[in-house]
Amino acid sequence: MNSSAIELHRFRHRLPPITSLTPLMYSSAREQYATLGIDTETALQRLSNIPISIHCWQGDDVGGFENPDGPLGSGLAVTGNYPGKARTPEELRSDLEKALSLIPGNHRLNLHAIYLESPTRVERDAIETRHFQGWIDWCKAQGLGLDFNPSCFAHPMADSGLTLSSPDAGIRQFWIDHCKACRVIANDMGAQLGGATVTNIWVPDGYKDTPADRMAPRQRLKDALDEILAVPTPHNLDAVESKLFGIGSEAYVTGSHEFYMGYAMQKQILLCLDAGHFHPTEMISEKISSCLLFLPQLLLHVSRGVRWDSDHVVTLSDELYAIAREIVSHQVEDRVHIGLDFFDASINRVAAWTIGVRNTQRALLAGLLEPTAQLRQAEMEGDFTTRLALQEEMKTFPLGAVWDEFCRRNDVPVGPQWISEVRQYENDVLSQR
Numbered sequence: 090m091n092s093s094a095i096e097l098h099r100f101r102h103r104l105p106p107i108t109s110l111t112p113l114m115y116s117s118a119r120e121q122y123a124t125l126g127i128d129t130e131t132a133l134q135r136l137s138n139i140p141i142s143i144h145c146w147q148g149d150d151v152g153g154f155e156n157p158d159g160p161l162g163s164g165l166a167v168t169g170n171y172p173g174k175a176r177t178p179e180e181l182r183s184d185l186e187k188a189l190s191l192i193p194g195n196h197r198l199n200l201h202a203i204y205l206e207s208p209t210r211v212e213r214d215a216i217e218t219r220h221f222q223g224w225i226d227w228c229k230a231q232g233l234g235l236d237f238n239p240s241c242f243a244h245p246m247a248d249s250g251l252t253l254s255s256p257d258a259g260i261r262q263f264w265i266d267h268c269k270a271c272r273v274i275a276n277d278m279g280a281q282l283g284g285a286t287v288t289n290i291w292v293p294d295g296y297k298d299t300p301a302d303r304m305a306p307r308q309r310l311k312d313a314l315d316e317i318l319a320v321p322t323p324h325n326l327d328a329v330e331s332k333l334f335g336i337g338s339e340a341y342v343t344g345s346h347e348f349y350m351g352y353a354m355q356k357q358i359l360l361c362l363d364a365g366h367f368h369p370t371e372m373i374s375e376k377i378s379s380c381l382l383f384l385p386q387l388l389l390h391v392s393r394g395v396r397w398d399s400d401h402v403v404t405l406s407d408e409l410y411a412i413a414r415e416i417v418s419h420q421v422e423d424r425v426h427i428g429l430d431f432f433d434a435s436i437n438r439v440a441a442w443t444i445g446v447r448n449t450q451r452a453l454l455a456g457l458l459e460p461t462a463q464l465r466q467a468e469m470e471g472d473f474t475t476r477l478a479l480q481e482e483m484k485t486f487p488l489g490a491v492w493d494e495f496c497r498r499n500d501v502p503v504g505p506q507w508i509s510e511v512r513q514y515e516n517d518v519l520s521q522r
């Protein structure tokens with residue numbers, strides 16, 4: 090049904106609009122959760138304090154503003170050619186503002202270094218805070234936090250497939266200097282916006298075919314990271330992201346999970362777990378609790394691999410629910426930074442952000458509405474029947490009514506109403522590009 094057909098249907102059946110039903114549905118849901126001792130008000134309060142770091146690169150297919158039409162490379166691939174891609178910082182910010190108007194809560198922006206603003210070309214090892222001042226000011230105006238990433242790809246110095254672990258000292262130093270510059274910028278971002286900026290280092294380094302020496306590149310990567318991280322940055326938190334394989338690095342990735350897990354533990358920095366960077370049946374939800382016993386904090390790249398690290402838009406999957414419940418049931422939302430990492434150019438890009446963030450929040454809410462105490466008690470008593478029965482019963486509790494109320498209270502569209510707003514924006518803005 091299109092929107093006029095829905096209105097006609099409502100008129101004929103004398104139904105009030107969805108938003109006026111929302112408080113009613115919520116109060117019934119609140120009672121139902123209360124029968125299990127779950128306070129929906131507490132859950133909504135906690136949800137409003139969990140920011141999602143929204144990745145800028147969904148808005149322009151990881152193009153950036155340094156060389157937007159250049160090849161991406163380094164195993165990154167975006168498929169689709171949906172019209173209306175952002176071509177300038179102004180367009181990207183306008184698209185983000187639209188998405189933010191459809192997403193409840195207070196969030197963060199996750200920016201890559203290739204999104205710098207400069208009238209002339211600036212080499213990656215020479216970037217400065219002033220090249221990102223437009224983004225910092227915009228984040229301040231929007232009430233957003235800001236996270237940052239060195240961009241060690243889409244550049245001739247990355248064409249060999251090796252950056253920080255390259256045997257070529259010149260290439261290595263170029264990327265070391267880029268990462269050092271990024272930490273200085275991130276520290277300024279954190280200082281200007283308050284709180285800390287998370288800076289995530291991901292490098293594509295690896296080999297298509299069987300290496301003759303698996304140790305030497307890892308030793309070079311370790312030495313390079315040591316040099317990058319040598320200077321303290323009080324307003325910046327460092328993270329390192331592993332990967333199992335990439336296109337062109339099928340046989341060997343220098344920055345493997347074991348490498349970065351060991352490195353992050355030794356340095357007590359953040360480990361970034363990307364949901365698409367493991368074997369297809371290996372889940373990052375399973376890793377969070379172990380990692381947190383040995384690491385101060387974690388960064389997540391919430392993504393969705395379909396058969397491989399395909400970076401599909403995040404859906405409300407079992408794994409998304411599981412990731413979210415690991416965070417909120419252990420009450421570690423202050424130690425786990427939630428970032429998104431997907432890029433789909435086959436659908437409206439503003440909708441892609443909106444779907445991914447709203448789903449991540451919905452999964453968090455499901456975790457917040459879990460009867461954790463009862464489940465744990467059943468487990469401690471060896472009553473696995475109650476544990477399973479309760480877990481399954483919760484699946485049909487009225488999560489949607491609580492979510493709708495969260496949207497209503499945050500003045501963003503309730504239910505699928507946001508889709509027509511995206512369509513309107515597509516007609517008015519995106520289709521004019």
Ligand SMILES: C[C@H](O)[C@H](O)[C@@H](O)C(=O)CO
Binds near residue numbers: 332363390430
């Ligand atoms: C652009 C991102 O930083 C990149 O996707 C990285 O995080 C990654 O996941 C590479 O596969």
Ligand SMILES: [Mn+2]
Binds near residue numbers: 291330363390430
């Ligand atoms: Mn990632």
